[in-house]
Amino acid sequence: AQSVTQLDSHVSVSEGTPVLLRCNYSSSYSPSLFWYVQHPNKGLQLLLKYTSAATLVKGINGFEAEFKKSETSFHLTKPSAHMSDAAEYFCVVSDLGGAQKLVFGQGTRLTINP
Amino acid sequence: DAGVIQSPRHEVTEMGQEVTLRCKPISGHDYLFWYRQTMMRGLELLIYFNNNVPIDDSGMPEDRFSAKMPNASFSTLKIQPSEPRDSAVYFCASSSGGGKFDTQYFGPGTRLTVL
Numbered sequence: 001a002q003s004v005t006q007l008d009s010h011v012s013v014s015e016g017t018p019v020l021l022r023c024n025y026s027s028s029y030s031p032s033l034f035w036y037v038q039h040p041n042k043g044l045q046l047l048l049k050y051t052s053a054a055t056l057v058k059g060i061n062g063f064e065a066e067f068k069k070s071e072t073s074f075h076l077t078k079p080s081a082h083m084s085d086a087a088e089y090f091c092v093v094s095d096l097g098g099a100q101k102l103v104f105g106q107g108t109r110l111t112i113n114p
Numbered sequence: 115d116a117g118v119i120q121s122p123r124h125e126v127t128e129m130g131q132e133v134t135l136r137c138k139p140i141s142g143h144d145y146l147f148w149y150r151q152t153m154m155r156g157l158e159l160l161i162y163f164n165n166n167v168p169i170d171d172s173g174m175p176e177d178r179f180s181a182k183m184p185n186a187s188f189s190t191l192k193i194q195p196s197e198p199r200d201s202a203v204y205f206c207a208s209s210s211g212g213g214k215f216d217t218q219y220f221g222p223g224t225r226l227t228v229l
Contacts, residue, residue, distance in 0.1 A: 032215050034217075041222075042222060043223055044205070046217050046218075046219075090157065101162070101170065102159065104157040106156050
């Protein structure tokens with residue numbers, strides 16, 4: 001079965017500094033990978049997804065992620081954090097078994113310090 | 115588009131009571147998913163439908179849980195009888211197409227508390 005590991009349960013950065021949220025995946029095949037964001041008391045919103053077309057994926061709100069097969073990683077980055085980025089972030093892999101059985105990481109809580 | 119709609123947003127009930135959660139997917143989407151989010155287990159898929167037909171219910175925790183999709187615009191997740199350990203946030207999501215790159219769109223969730 002496929003799985004994802006988010007290496008940090010909590011990341012804290014200052015406003016205006018870079019953000020790095022780490023994700024490693026396990027997959028026997030070419031995976032599909034996603035990053036979702038969940039703001040407090042809200043549903044999940046797709047930030048970006050890897051579709052095998054390009055290894056560097058750009059998403060909404062200035063986020064991007066790079067697929068590195070050799071490292072089995074899909075880290076999420078943003079050059080400059082904004083207060084509104086404070087949220088929970090989930091790295092997700094699509095399971096092989098049928099349509100879109102998403103497997104979620106445990107999440108990384110991002111805190112932005114003023 | 116209004117997005118995925120879930121109701122109620124919050125539900126507080128007592129152990130043993132029946133609970134029904136509702137979901138309206140995005141119009142035109144042919145896949146519907148039910149997830150549960152808890153602190154201990156994170157986000158986990160319970161069941162999903164394609165064209166109103168349940169395809170995989172292997173994530174449903176036990177027989178107390180049931181889900182239906184009587185038509186393309188409505189689905190329910192029922193818990194009977196409810197137990198305190200069912201307390202969680204339940205999300206509904208929908209997507210167009212079953213490809214592994216298709217995006218699932220999530221509703222705001224229903225926060226269930228069983229006392």
